[in-house]
Amino acid sequence: MMVMPRKRRKPVAEINVVPYIDVMLVLLIIFMVTAPLITQGVKVELPKASAEALAKDTNPPLVASVDAEGNYYLNQGTDPDVPISADEVATLVAAHLQVEPETPVMVNGDGAVSYNQIVQLMVLLQRAGVPSVGLMTDSADN
Structure with a gap:
């Protein structure tokens, strides 16, 4: 019997990336689904230009204030120097906006x-x- 010499195979130096692509796609889907769920915020309309003073011809604005102790104040409808409750602020502002909806x-x-x-x-x-x-805001000069 004649023995054939075996050819030595060269090692294959390729990396199979298919499993890595699968994992990345799964992670992408997970992040796309969870990202909207974890973001919270308050919708605020940001100005489109630099801050300017209110025009003199507009209605005088309602100013809701909070002091360092957390007391609420409103400049219209009550004495502006007397603190009021959160419910009173909501009621007074809602009532004022029903009468004058364009008030800032x-x-x-x-x-x-x-x-x-x-x-x-x-x-x-x-x-x-x-x-x-x-x-x-106060001006930067103060």
């Missing part, structure tokens, strides 16, 4: 107040029917 609504917050309290006031105003709010 501004949010004023103390520099020491937490961001959460400002957001809570904005949510309160949104529930009262305010379509958009403006944020009051």
Whole structure:
């Protein structure tokens, strides 16, 4: 019997990437589905230009304020120096907007107040029917 010499095979140096592509597609689908679920926020209309003062011919704005202790104030309908409850703010703003729907609504917050309290006031105003709010600022010169 004659023995045939065996040919040595060269090792194949290719990487099979098909399983990696499958894993990446699954991860892509998972991230696409979960991304909208984990994002939260408050809808705010951002200005399209630099901040400008309100025109003098517009209605005087409603100014809802929060002080450093978290007390709410409203410049119209009550004494502006007396704190009022969140329910009173919502009721007064909703009533004012039914009479004058074009009235701008501004949010004023103390520099020491937490961001959460400002957001809570904005949510309160949104529930009262305010379509958009403006944020009051001091000039940089002060």
